[in-house]
Amino acid sequence: MENSLKILLVDDNAVNLTLLERLLKDEGAELHKAMEGEEAIGLCREHDFALILLDVQMPGMDGYETARKIKEIESCCLVPIIFLTAIYKDPAYARMGYEAGAVDFLTQPIDPPTLRGKVGVFLELKRQKDRLEREIAQRIKTEKALRAAEEKYRNIFERAVEGIFRSTLDGNFEEINPALARILGYDTPEEAVKKAHTDILYKNPADRKVFLKKLMQEKSLNDYELRFRRKDGSVIWVSESCRLFEEGGEFYIEGVVEDITHRKMCELELQEKATLDALTGIPNRYLFFDRLEKSVANAGRYGEKLALLFIDLNDFKRVNDQYGHHAGDMVLAKVAARLKSRLRSADTFARLGGDEFCVLLERPSDRESIARVADDFINCLTEPFEFDDVQCSIGASIGISIYPENGVEPEGLVKKADQAMYRVKEQKDRKYCFYS
Structure with missing residues (x-):
C-alpha cells in the first residue's frame, strides 16, 4: 500500500490555515500546519512532504527566508513550494520567490478551483515519483537506474x-x-x-x-x-x-x-475603443491629451516648437436641426476624413467632443506654414457634403496657440487656442486667429 501523501500549510493567520485545510480536506493527503517559519522547518526535518504551501508575509522569519532554509535540508531540496501572496505580480517579488525556491505562486484571496488544480498536479507528481523510486529500489540500486527515474519523472512535466x-x-x-x-x-x-x-x-x-x-x-x-x-x-x-x-x-x-x-x-480591442472616437475613428480627447503631454515634454527637451489648432465647425447645429442627428454624425465623420487627409503622419488629429476638433502640428517651421495649414483646413470644408439625398455646407473657425511662446502646459495651450477660436467667432470676416 502506498504511503499517505503529506502537505505542509504555513501561515501566521489561523483563519487562513483553517480555510486552506477545509479546501484541501478531500485531496487525499495528510495536512500538517505551522504558524511560523521555525515550526515549518522543524516539521520538514520530520516529514516527507509532497508539497508546501507557504505564506510570504509572516512576522519574524518571512516566507522567502523560510523557503531558503527548507531548501538547505537535504531531504527537502526537491520539495515543491507554492508561495501564497498578494504581491506576486510585482516582478521584483516574483524574482525573489523563484530565487528562494518557489515553483509557483497563488495570489490571495485564494481561488479554490485553481488551488485544488495545482495541488492535484503536484500530488500526482509525488505519487509518480514515489512509485518510480520504489521500483528502482526493488530492481537495481545503481546510478543508471536513478538517472532513468529522473528521466521518467521529467516525462511527467x-x-x-x-x-x-x-x-x-x-x-x-x-x-x-x-x-x-x-x-x-x-x-x-x-x-x-x-x-x-x-x-x-x-x-x-x-x-x-x-x-x-x-x-x-x-x-x-x-x-x-x-x-x-x-x-x-x-x-x-x-x-x-x-x-x-x-x-x-x-x-x-x-x-x-x-x-x-x-x-x-480582446485587450487591444478594448484599448482601441478607449482611445479612439467611435464615430470618426480618430483619437479621442483622452488620447489627444496623452500625446500632447509627451510632445510638449519632447519639445521642451529638444528646444522645438509645437502648434495647436482648435477647430470648431460653423452652422453644425443647423445640420442637426434640419436633417437630424444621423445626418450630423455623417457630417462629423466626413469632416474628420477631409481634415485627416491634409495632415502629415507625424501630426495628431483628434475629436475633443461634439463638433470640436484639435490638431497638433509637430515642429512647424514658422507662423506662415501654420497659417497655410489653417487655410487648407478651411478651404477643404467649403465644398458641400452630399449623402443620402442630403446636401449641406458648413465652415470652420480655427484658433491657434504656439508652444512655447503661448505657454508650456498642455491644458493652457488648448485653452488659449480655444480663446483664439472664439475671437474668430466674434469677427465674422476672419476664419482663423493666432492667440495673442
Missing part, C-alpha cells in the same frame, strides 16, 4: 498543457515539449527543435534583443509578452516566464510559454 523549452543563449532550442510544438504549429517536438530557431520565431527581430537585454539584467522574467510567428506564418501573442542559468560553463534559457492570443486581441 512533458505532459503539461503549457509549452516548456530549453534553449542556448544564441537562440538554438535544445528541448521543446509537445505543448510548445503545438503552440508554434509544428507536428512534433523534434521538428520544432530543428526548425524553430529564434531568428525566425520573433515577429519583430528587435524584440529578441530587448528580451535578452532584460533577461541578462534580471536573470528571470515573468509573464513577458511577445509576438511569435508560427510555422504557417501566422502571428500569435505568447506570455513567457523563464530564467537564465549556467551549466558546464555555458548559459541557457529555460521557461514556460502560454498562448495568450485571444486574451491579447
Whole structure:
C-alpha cells in the first residue's frame, strides 16, 4: 500500500490555515500546519512532504527566508513550494520567490478551483515519483537506474498543457515539449527543435534583443509578452516566464510559454475603443491629451516648437436641426476624413467632443506654414457634403496657440487656442486667429 501523501500549510493567520485545510480536506493527503517559519522547518526535518504551501508575509522569519532554509535540508531540496501572496505580480517579488525556491505562486484571496488544480498536479507528481523510486529500489540500486527515474519523472512535466523549452543563449532550442510544438504549429517536438530557431520565431527581430537585454539584467522574467510567428506564418501573442542559468560553463534559457492570443486581441480591442472616437475613428480627447503631454515634454527637451489648432465647425447645429442627428454624425465623420487627409503622419488629429476638433502640428517651421495649414483646413470644408439625398455646407473657425511662446502646459495651450477660436467667432470676416 502506498504511503499517505503529506502537505505542509504555513501561515501566521489561523483563519487562513483553517480555510486552506477545509479546501484541501478531500485531496487525499495528510495536512500538517505551522504558524511560523521555525515550526515549518522543524516539521520538514520530520516529514516527507509532497508539497508546501507557504505564506510570504509572516512576522519574524518571512516566507522567502523560510523557503531558503527548507531548501538547505537535504531531504527537502526537491520539495515543491507554492508561495501564497498578494504581491506576486510585482516582478521584483516574483524574482525573489523563484530565487528562494518557489515553483509557483497563488495570489490571495485564494481561488479554490485553481488551488485544488495545482495541488492535484503536484500530488500526482509525488505519487509518480514515489512509485518510480520504489521500483528502482526493488530492481537495481545503481546510478543508471536513478538517472532513468529522473528521466521518467521529467516525462511527467512533458505532459503539461503549457509549452516548456530549453534553449542556448544564441537562440538554438535544445528541448521543446509537445505543448510548445503545438503552440508554434509544428507536428512534433523534434521538428520544432530543428526548425524553430529564434531568428525566425520573433515577429519583430528587435524584440529578441530587448528580451535578452532584460533577461541578462534580471536573470528571470515573468509573464513577458511577445509576438511569435508560427510555422504557417501566422502571428500569435505568447506570455513567457523563464530564467537564465549556467551549466558546464555555458548559459541557457529555460521557461514556460502560454498562448495568450485571444486574451491579447480582446485587450487591444478594448484599448482601441478607449482611445479612439467611435464615430470618426480618430483619437479621442483622452488620447489627444496623452500625446500632447509627451510632445510638449519632447519639445521642451529638444528646444522645438509645437502648434495647436482648435477647430470648431460653423452652422453644425443647423445640420442637426434640419436633417437630424444621423445626418450630423455623417457630417462629423466626413469632416474628420477631409481634415485627416491634409495632415502629415507625424501630426495628431483628434475629436475633443461634439463638433470640436484639435490638431497638433509637430515642429512647424514658422507662423506662415501654420497659417497655410489653417487655410487648407478651411478651404477643404467649403465644398458641400452630399449623402443620402442630403446636401449641406458648413465652415470652420480655427484658433491657434504656439508652444512655447503661448505657454508650456498642455491644458493652457488648448485653452488659449480655444480663446483664439472664439475671437474668430466674434469677427465674422476672419476664419482663423493666432492667440495673442
